[in-house]
Amino acid sequence: MTLIVDIGHRLGDFAIDASFESAGRLTALFGPSGSGKSTLINLIAGLIRPEKGRIAVDGRVLVDTAAGAFVPMHRRRIGMVFQDARLFPHLSVAGNLRYGRWFTPASERYADMDGVVDLLGIGHLLDRRPAKLSGGEKQRVAIGRALLASPKLLLMDEPLASLDEARKAEILPYVERLRDETKIPIVYVSHSIAEVARLASDVVVLAQGKVAAAGPTGEIMQRLDLLPAEERGEGGAVLDTTVLRHDESFGMTVLGSPAGEIRVPRLARPAGAPVRLRIRARDVMIATDRPEGLSALNILAGTITAVRPGVGPTVEIAIDCNGATVLARITEQSKHTLRLALGRKVFAVIKTISFDSATTGPGLPIEADG
Amino acid sequence: MTHKGFGSGAIAIGAFAAALMVAAPAARAEDKVIVFAAASLKEALDGVNKACEADVGEAATISYAASSALAKQIEGGAPADIFISADLDWMKYLSDKKLTKPDTEVKLLGNQIVLVAPSDSKVEVKIEKGFDLAKLIGDGRLAMGDVKAVPAGKYGKAALESLGVWSSVEGKVAQAENVRAALKLVSTGEAGLGIVYATDAHAEKGVKVVGTFPEDSHPPIIYPVAQTADSKDKEAPAFLKCLESAKAAELFKAQGFTILAPSN
Amino acid sequence: MNWLLDLTPDEWNAVRLSIKVATVAMLFSLPPGILIALVLARGQFWGKTLLNGLVHLPLILPPVVTGYLLLLTFGKRGPAGAFLAEHFGIIFSFRWTGAALACGVMGFPLMVRAIRLSIEAVDRRMEAAAGTLGANPLWVFATITLPLILPGLIAGSILSFAKAMGEFGATITFVSNIPNETQTLPSAIYTFTQVPGGDDGALRLTLISIVISMAALVASEVLARRVGRRMDIE
Numbered sequence: 127m128t129l130i131v132d133i134g135h136r137l138g139d140f141a142i143d144a145s146f147e148s149a150g151r152l153t154a155l156f157g158p159s160g161s162g163k164s165t166l167i168n169l170i171a172g173l174i175r176p177e178k179g180r181i182a183v184d185g186r187v188l189v190d191t192a193a194g195a196f197v198p199m200h201r202r203r204i205g206m207v208f209q210d211a212r213l214f215p216h217l218s219v220a221g222n223l224r225y226g227r228w229f230t231p232a233s234e235r236y237a238d239m240d241g242v243v244d245l246l247g248i249g250h251l252l253d254r255r256p257a258k259l260s261g262g263e264k265q266r267v268a269i270g271r272a273l274l275a276s277p278k279l280l281l282m283d284e285p286l287a288s289l290d291e292a293r294k295a296e297i298l299p300y301v302e303r304l305r306d307e308t309k310i311p312i313v314y315v316s317h318s319i320a321e322v323a324r325l326a327s328d329v330v331v332l333a334q335g336k337v338a339a340a341g342p343t344g345e346i347m348q349r350l351d352l353l354p355a356e357e358r359g360e361g362g363a364v365l366d367t368t369v370l371r372h373d374e375s376f377g378m379t380v381l382g383s384p385a386g387e388i389r390v391p392r393l394a395r396p397a398g399a400p401v402r403l404r405i406r407a408r409d410v411m412i413a414t415d416r417p418e419g420l421s422a423l424n425i426l427a428g429t430i431t432a433v434r435p436g437v438g439p440t441v442e443i444a445i446d447c448n449g450a451t452v453l454a455r456i457t458e459q460s461k462h463t464l465r466l467a468l469g470r471k472v473f474a475v476i477k478t479i480s481f482d483s484a485t486t487g488p489g490l491p492i493e494a495d496g
Numbered sequence: 497m498t499h500k501g502f503g504s505g506a507i508a509i510g511a512f513a514a515a516l517m518v519a520a521p522a523a524r525a526e527d528k529v530i531v532f533a534a535a536s537l538k539e540a541l542d543g544v545n546k547a548c549e550a551d552v553g554e555a556a557t558i559s560y561a562a563s564s565a566l567a568k569q570i571e572g573g574a575p576a577d578i579f580i581s582a583d584l585d586w587m588k589y590l591s592d593k594k595l596t597k598p599d600t601e602v603k604l605l606g607n608q609i610v611l612v613a614p615s616d617s618k619v620e621v622k623i624e625k626g627f628d629l630a631k632l633i634g635d636g637r638l639a640m641g642d643v644k645a646v647p648a649g650k651y652g653k654a655a656l657e658s659l660g661v662w663s664s665v666e667g668k669v670a671q672a673e674n675v676r677a678a679l680k681l682v683s684t685g686e687a688g689l690g691i692v693y694a695t696d697a698h699a700e701k702g703v704k705v706v707g708t709f710p711e712d713s714h715p716p717i718i719y720p721v722a723q724t725a726d727s728k729d730k731e732a733p734a735f736l737k738c739l740e741s742a743k744a745a746e747l748f749k750a751q752g753f754t755i756l757a758p759s760n
Numbered sequence: 761m762n763w764l765l766d767l768t769p770d771e772w773n774a775v776r777l778s779i780k781v782a783t784v785a786m787l788f789s790l791p792p793g794i795l796i797a798l799v800l801a802r803g804q805f806w807g808k809t810l811l812n813g814l815v816h817l818p819l820i821l822p823p824v825v826t827g828y829l830l831l832l833t834f835g836k837r838g839p840a841g842a843f844l845a846e847h848f849g850i851i852f853s854f855r856w857t858g859a860a861l862a863c864g865v866m867g868f869p870l871m872v873r874a875i876r877l878s879i880e881a882v883d884r885r886m887e888a889a890a891g892t893l894g895a896n897p898l899w900v901f902a903t904i905t906l907p908l909i910l911p912g913l914i915a916g917s918i919l920s921f922a923k924a925m926g927e928f929g930a931t932i933t934f935v936s937n938i939p940n941e942t943q944t945l946p947s948a949i950y951t952f953t954q955v956p957g958g959d960d961g962a963l964r965l966t967l968i969s970i971v972i973s974m975a976a977l978v979a980s981e982v983l984a985r986r987v988g989r990r991m992d993i994e
């Protein structure tokens with residue numbers, strides 16, 4: 127799926143001027159509140175008409191003000207999941223699910239009711255009324271309803287924002303299943319690094335109505351400077367790894383990555399399964415010599431490729447480990463003392479325990495948490 | 497403001513308000529003569545009211561409606577001083593209930609009923625026994641006052657009955673609330689024909705008379721006038737006297753009424 | 761009870777006619793009522809206040825004046841009346857259809873108010889969600905808005921029906937008082953009160969009138985509650 131967005135729009139005092147292209151499975155629109163993410167996704171959905179610009183999905187032009195083209199919202203074949211579910215109160219869950227299906231031309235219907243119901247685990251809710259569902263259940267039904275409209279593109283506008291942590295953990299796996307098991311491209315709006323790091327294949331970072339950066343998640347996650355202050359702790363390298371084996375005696379899983387083997391607490395995933403790993407920069411130590419007698423199990427050899435000043439007393443150091451970049455955040459003082467500079471061969475040291483359910487996905491929550 | 501000043505101010509305002517409250521009802525109850533008159537009298541009586549203003553002291557307040565409605569209102573306690581009915585039945589209705597001063601009752605005016613049509617109508621008719629009114633009405637309607645209650649309607653029905661055509665036109669009648677409403681139905685062209693008083697046809701430019709009902713086809717049309725039993729207005733007798741005066745008679749005659757009471 | 765039901769054929773006709781006239785007035789008022797309520801609730805245009813004022817005119821004008829205006833417009837020689845008679849064969853002059861028109865017009869402002877209130881209460885985000893699922897604006901109205909404003913529609917309809925059952929001034933001025941054709945209950949009751957000795961009949965018809973109106977009110981309450989329960993709107 128290729129999404130091309132190039133628009134300029136004014137909404138009251140707020141101006142948005144965004145231009146990006148994305149070809150990923152799940153493109154995240156990331157930024158703090160007020161950065162224009164919701165406006166952007168509403169423009170893609172057709173809920174707002176841009177003052178000027180062009181939006182195209184897979185070559186299909188949705189709007190082009192220069193050419194005077196505008197496809198109305200109900201003909202864009204887009205499914206949308208809102209932060210507030212917006213289930214129709216006068217219909218049952220089954221009625222809500224079927225709603226979008228009814229308006230889809232028969233030739234374009236690929237979504238199948240049973241499949242979607244299974245995917246989201248809502249079979250037991252079909253006869254209920256929306257008012258009798260929990261927040262998490264409502265969102266799953268909302269996702270199902272959008273899917274059953276056989277959309278060509280799925281838009282999700284902060285779908286987890288109004289749920290508590292437990293509900294979020296409940297629904298995240300379903301979104302991952304959507305990304306992996308269905309073929310539908312997804313655009314996902316969020317202000318949470320954890321969600322974006324876990325779910326997105328590509329990220330578009332927005333700030334004050336403009337695109338600050340756009341690219342694959344791995345790259346963007348390392349741009350700690352782009353993250354809002356409250357999220358900086360979560361920033362770090364994102365690696366796509368594979369489960370090599372499990373170590374039952376010590377309750378651990380060994381993941382294989384270009385950077386080397388990485389040990390994490392036991393994951394409930396089979397050997398060979400893909401695991402997306404986020405290594406928080408603040409959890410990474412740097413050693414100039416291979417350390418011995420150290421409790422940390424993950425020692426990755428690499429070369430320093432970038433040194434950037436961080437916030438306060440910190441610096442951010444990018445280490446290239448055999449093709450995969452790992453980010454470390456250490457103090458300026460340490461950098462000075464160890465004389466760390468570009469090209470220096472060092473070791474990135476990471477505690478196994480620093481990996482938790484927030485940084486290993488997809489997968490079911492593991493018991494030992496951080 | 498000192499305590500003493502405030503006290504005298506309050507008393508002054510209170511006295512003023514009390515005087516107003518006493519004066520107002522007095523002004524209402526005793527000064528204005530209230531007349532309930534049949535709808536067909538409107539133009540003539542308004543003129544007479546103005547002419548009599550000097551004699552009475554001030555103009556009377558007149559309420560026009562169907563005699564039936566007015567009689568019922570008086571029965572219900574309406575504060576009328578004088579009642580002018582369009583037939584004897586409704587006056588008798590009240591006098592039987594001792595609601596009038598019988599010695600003030602006078603047969604004041606007479607009238608005729610006529611068949612009218614919209615002023616642009618091409619209808620021609622000769623009113624005689626057995627005349628084909630049904631054919632003239634066609635699939636339209638004959639506008640009349642309510643035939644059970646409104647005097648004009650009752651006279652009209654009586655006339656049609658005595659001419660032998662009532663049964664043939666009964667189903668084509670459109671009954672209006674009072675004779676003026678029936679007149680309006682004809683003047684707007686809604687009804688092709690209607691039965692109203694000669695005086696109504698005279699007053700309304702939008703209709704023309706196409707025939708007059710013979711006087712012997714219906715009970716004589718008599719407008720009696722009387723003072724109500726509860727009337728306390730001191731000017732009411734003066735108004736009654738003026739109604740019977742020569743100058744009033746002139747005004748009534750000009751509208752087409754006949755004078756029954758000898759003028760003073 | 762026997763006395764109450766011992767009506768003459770004319771009186772029964774008045775009852776039947778009233779119910780017929782009120783029902784027709786209510787049903788035919790609904791489509792324009794919904795349309796105008798929508799326009800007033802959601803429209804932004806010059807002249808909106810004027811339209812609102814026009815709609816409420818029957819509430820403020822004396823009924824007889826409204827009846828007279830109807831006479832001038834929809835009567836045999838009125839512009840609308842002549843047009844409708846000639847092209848569609850619809851006649852209001854001296855017919856029950858005229859009574860229905862008068863009743864409908866008198867009850868219209870009440871209906872519009874009730875429906876407008878419920879339209880303004882509809883969550884427009886629901887409508888937006890329906891749009892993203894492929895429903896065009898007309899379908900959104902039919903499948904989302906309409907069901908959500910059902911309580912308001914019921915309230916507006918019952919108000920219109922009740923007003924029609926009691927309408928007198930405009931009706932009698934427009935189409936006069938013709939038994940079996942335009943003599944609705946209120947006209948029949950009025951005639952009774954004008955005739956000596958008619959109070960008995962007037963009372964009978966009045967009680968029947970009250971029974972019908974109360975039954976309609978109760979029915980609408982039950983319906984509204986059922987609809988509200990199904991939706992369980994928070």
